[in-house]
Amino acid sequence: xxxxxxxxxxxxxxxxxxxxxxxxxxxxxxxxxxxxxxxxxxxxxxxxxxxxxxxxxxxxxxxxxxxxxxxxxxxxxxxxxxxxxxxxxxxxxxxxxxxxxxxxxxxxxxxxxxxxxxxxxxxxxxxxxxxxxxxxxxxxxxxxxxxxxxxxxxxxxxxxxxxxxxxxxxxxxxxxxxxxxxxxxxxxxxxxxxxxxxxxxxxxxxxxxxxxx
Amino acid sequence: xxxxxxxxxxxxxxxxxxxxxxxxxxxxxxxxxxxxxxxxxxxxxxxxxxxxxxxxxxxxxxxxxxxxxxxxxxxxxxxxxxxxxxxxxxxxxxxxxxxxxxxxxxxxxxxxxxxxxxxxxxxxxxxxxxxxxxxxxxxxxxxxxxxxxxxxxxxxxxxxxxxxxxxxxxxxxxxxxxxxxxxxxxxxxxxxxxxxxxxxxxxxxxxxxxxxx
Amino acid sequence: xxxxxxxxxxxxxxxxxxxxxxxxxxxxxxxxxxxxxxxxxxxxxxxxxxxxxxxxxxxxxxxxxxxxxxxxxxxxxxxxxxxxxxxxxxxxxxxxxxxxxxxxxxxxxxxxxxxxxxxxxxxxxxxxxxxxxxxxxxxxxxxxxxxxxxxxxxxxxxxxxxxxxxxxxxxxxxxxxxxxxxxxxxxxxxxxxxxxxxxxxxxxxxxxxxxxx
Amino acid sequence: xxxxxxxxxxxxxxxxxxxxxxxxxxxxxxxxxxxxxxxxxxxxxxxxxxxxxxxxxxxxxxxxxxxxxxxxxxxxxxxxxxxxxxxxxxxxxxxxxxxxxxxxxxxxxxxxxxxxxxxxxxxxxxxxxxxxxxxxxxxxxxxxxxxxxxxxxxxxxxxxxxxxxxxxxxxxxxxxxxxxxxxxxxxxxxxxxxxxxxxxxxxxxxxxxxxxx
Numbered sequence: 001x002x003x004x005x006x007x008x009x010x011x012x013x014x015x016x017x018x019x020x021x022x023x024x025x026x027x028x029x030x031x032x033x034x035x036x037x038x039x040x041x042x043x044x045x046x047x048x049x050x051x052x053x054x055x056x057x058x059x060x061x062x063x064x065x066x067x068x069x070x071x072x073x074x075x076x077x078x079x080x081x082x083x084x085x086x087x088x089x090x091x092x093x094x095x096x097x098x099x100x101x102x103x104x105x106x107x108x109x110x111x112x113x114x115x116x117x118x119x120x121x122x123x124x125x126x127x128x129x130x131x132x133x134x135x136x137x138x139x140x141x142x143x144x145x146x147x148x149x150x151x152x153x154x155x156x157x158x159x160x161x162x163x164x165x166x167x168x169x170x171x172x173x174x175x176x177x178x179x180x181x182x183x184x185x186x187x188x189x190x191x192x193x194x195x196x197x198x199x200x201x202x203x204x205x206x207x208x209x210x211x212x213x
Numbered sequence: 214x215x216x217x218x219x220x221x222x223x224x225x226x227x228x229x230x231x232x233x234x235x236x237x238x239x240x241x242x243x244x245x246x247x248x249x250x251x252x253x254x255x256x257x258x259x260x261x262x263x264x265x266x267x268x269x270x271x272x273x274x275x276x277x278x279x280x281x282x283x284x285x286x287x288x289x290x291x292x293x294x295x296x297x298x299x300x301x302x303x304x305x306x307x308x309x310x311x312x313x314x315x316x317x318x319x320x321x322x323x324x325x326x327x328x329x330x331x332x333x334x335x336x337x338x339x340x341x342x343x344x345x346x347x348x349x350x351x352x353x354x355x356x357x358x359x360x361x362x363x364x365x366x367x368x369x370x371x372x373x374x375x376x377x378x379x380x381x382x383x384x385x386x387x388x389x390x391x392x393x394x395x396x397x398x399x400x401x402x403x404x405x406x407x408x409x410x411x412x413x414x415x416x417x418x419x420x421x422x423x424x425x426x
Numbered sequence: 427x428x429x430x431x432x433x434x435x436x437x438x439x440x441x442x443x444x445x446x447x448x449x450x451x452x453x454x455x456x457x458x459x460x461x462x463x464x465x466x467x468x469x470x471x472x473x474x475x476x477x478x479x480x481x482x483x484x485x486x487x488x489x490x491x492x493x494x495x496x497x498x499x500x501x502x503x504x505x506x507x508x509x510x511x512x513x514x515x516x517x518x519x520x521x522x523x524x525x526x527x528x529x530x531x532x533x534x535x536x537x538x539x540x541x542x543x544x545x546x547x548x549x550x551x552x553x554x555x556x557x558x559x560x561x562x563x564x565x566x567x568x569x570x571x572x573x574x575x576x577x578x579x580x581x582x583x584x585x586x587x588x589x590x591x592x593x594x595x596x597x598x599x600x601x602x603x604x605x606x607x608x609x610x611x612x613x614x615x616x617x618x619x620x621x622x623x624x625x626x627x628x629x630x631x632x633x634x635x636x637x638x639x
Numbered sequence: 640x641x642x643x644x645x646x647x648x649x650x651x652x653x654x655x656x657x658x659x660x661x662x663x664x665x666x667x668x669x670x671x672x673x674x675x676x677x678x679x680x681x682x683x684x685x686x687x688x689x690x691x692x693x694x695x696x697x698x699x700x701x702x703x704x705x706x707x708x709x710x711x712x713x714x715x716x717x718x719x720x721x722x723x724x725x726x727x728x729x730x731x732x733x734x735x736x737x738x739x740x741x742x743x744x745x746x747x748x749x750x751x752x753x754x755x756x757x758x759x760x761x762x763x764x765x766x767x768x769x770x771x772x773x774x775x776x777x778x779x780x781x782x783x784x785x786x787x788x789x790x791x792x793x794x795x796x797x798x799x800x801x802x803x804x805x806x807x808x809x810x811x812x813x814x815x816x817x818x819x820x821x822x823x824x825x826x827x828x829x830x831x832x833x834x835x836x837x838x839x840x841x842x843x844x845x846x847x848x849x850x851x852x
Binding site for chain 2: 661676717
Binding site: 017022026028035036037042044050064074075082 | 515526532547
């Protein structure tokens with residue numbers, strides 16, 4: 001699907017978007033800083049290097065999962081602000097709060113990776129995802145409502161963009177339930193996020209198709 | 214409040230704004246780097262993990278306070294430059310000095326968090342806030358005066374934007390006074406910043422309403 | 427060669443490009459973080475400092491190679507998106523995956539620099555380059571095809587831009603072969619990347635000249 | 640002095656500028672990462688904290704000097720590209736090399752700060768400044784010449800912008816000479832950079848005034 005509109009948003013709105021993009025970009029890149037490259041004594045056999053890498057599996061797994069989670073938050077931010085046309089001072093607070101929860105994710109990822117498979121770090125990670133998800137839902141709601149939303153945007157497109165919001169929250173909630181059963185498998189429940197996205201989208205489409213005009 | 218102007222500033226001005234946004238974004242995100250995720254020995258009971266997190270309370274508190282302080286500086290920069298229309302070489306020096314004081318904040322935050330509740334680190338933090346606040350006031354004054362300010366901007370809007378400047382300085386000054394009484398409660402005085410903002414705004418509005426034309 | 431077009435892409439596309447630029451910029455700058463400046467005891471003779479620097483040679487060599495490799499990926503991204511005119515949601519996934527492979531490079535560089543001249547770290551580095559190269563080829567293909575590519579772009583220009591893609595993959599593949607012979611000389615094979623670029627370009631130009639219309 | 644032109648450069652040129660801005664912004668902010676906040680045992684008297692801060696003086700001094708040196712490089716890049724109107728692929732290589740020398744500065748700053756007042760680290764720092772300065776001169780020359788420079792720019796403005804280039808090189812060369820006499824005072828010679836800027840500007844202005852037309 002392509003968006004054909006050539007209209008550009010207000011300049012103050014562009015700057016807000018730009019600042020947010022930079023924060024997302026830094027948070028997503030900082031994830032790799034916590035994966036420290038191991039030093040193996042010179043002259044060790046090859047399988048010592050491979051074992052050193054395998055020991056990093058939880059860190060690398062945490063890196064990849066959080067990379068795509070932050071990427072999904074960025075994509076949602078991008079999708080919502082593509083519908084915005086006007087700047088409002090009231091956006092600053094909720095946007096900063098949402099960014100703060102995203103900047104927190106490299107910390108909760110690192111805490112989880114360094115204490116792999118234990119309850120508290122896993123649940124803190126899930127809780128930080130749910131917090132980011134809820135702050136994101138609030139922000140998307142503001143961006144797709146007057147006075148921020150562009151007049152050219154249809155109610156249907158707004159409904160579709162808003163429908164994406166709960167996916168991360170639902171996925172992280174599943175991960176929380178799994179963690180109480182066994183913390184080691186908690187993160188696998190995050191794989192349900194794309195499923196929730198598809199489900200929420202299909203459900204919204206059906207609802208829109210039924211509604212008149 | 215929405216700004217309806219579609220006018221875009223000079224390209225060299227846009228680049229100055231852009232560079233500043235990137236510096237703000239990096240400084241605000243670096244704050245989380247100094248909150249090192251604790252490693253707890255495998256097999257420890259859950260409350261050991263919770264205690265490890267609680268030990269981080271000062272670091273996390275410092276992270277959240279500084280995140281919103283830098284966020285407030287960004288919002289002020291954003292508000293002031295939204296009134297600018299023309300680039301001037303004379304902006305570079307004062308803008309760099311203000312950014313330098315913002316980049317310094319992750320250091321003073323970290324010094325305070327690692328030595329929680331002690332006088333010198335707390336006062337260095339307050340001093341760095343006051344410095345950043347004063348450099349910010351100087352910059353905002355330049356941006357909202359000829360030759361930089363856009364001709365379309367009214368004197369009233371300039372007065373309202375300029376009125377915000379002293380809020381951080383006043384809040385940090387209160388924090389300094391509290392620190393001499395007890396350094397542990399110093400940061401709580403920063404919560405007065407939003408109050409100062411509201412007070413300064415109300416006072417400016419009343420002054421403008423009384424003034425003719 | 428200059429591009430004369432003044433047309434600007436869609437705003438949502440600009441934001442995708444912008445976010446990618448920021449990620450490239452951070453990944454390329456993070457490379458220097460892993461080169462830790464050595465501390466030499468005060469009063470040591472000058473040649474102790476020089477020896478401390480010489481001990482960093484592998485780290486500095488790794489820094490320079492990876493800097494220009496990431497720079498080359500950025501230049502390729504830049505060249506491809508210069509032909510794009512329309513945003514499509516389907517770009518997000520492949521773009522994030524490519525960025526993820528770029529963000530991974532500071533890690534594989536650091537692993538290689540800390541274990542200089544050993545097989546496993548060198549091959550992991552080569553493998554991470556090949557992965558990034560393949561994900562980049564896929565992305566460039568999407569960007570230079572409908573519905574993303576700008577209608578004003580000729581098939582010949584698309585062919586020339588696409589021709590660049592395999593250069594990094596071929597160079598890293600050579601480095602892999604060299605590594606099996608002697609890991610210490612593996613990185614030198616990456617110097618062939620500019621040669622591959624020139625060869626692929628010449629070969630595409632000849633193919634285009636032969637083709638009718 | 641304000642620039643009145645509302646003309647915007649090519650989009651591919653904007654992206655090159657943007658990427659460079661982000662790299663400058665990250666390099667300038669990374670400088671603070673190497674200033675580690677000291678931890679003083681709880682209950683120490685106040686002057687222990689002050690002594691811990693005073694021990695950081697070389698690091699803080701290095702931070703401030705390098706902040707304004709990188710800031711000066713950014714300002715020079717900004718000034719030069721404000722005259723550019725067209726993108727050229729040939730800019731990529733020289734621009735990347737200049738950025739590489741800027742990204743290297745946090746390393747040479749850190750090496751100098753950790754080994755304060757010793758010859759080799761101080762000279763490496765001066766050498767890295769000279770390298771960055773020379774790569775910058777080459778880049779500015781390309782940007783202010785066809786096919787990149789905007790047709791609307793006069794030869795006089797080009798001469799004035801180009802005149803700034805040697806200032807950093809001359810300042811760092813002075814610092815190098817001072818270092819051979821006593822490394823502890825080397826950095827103070829960098830304070831001559833603004834003097835060189837003024838001198839070079841005055842000399843260019845006089846030369847332009849004498850020249851016909």
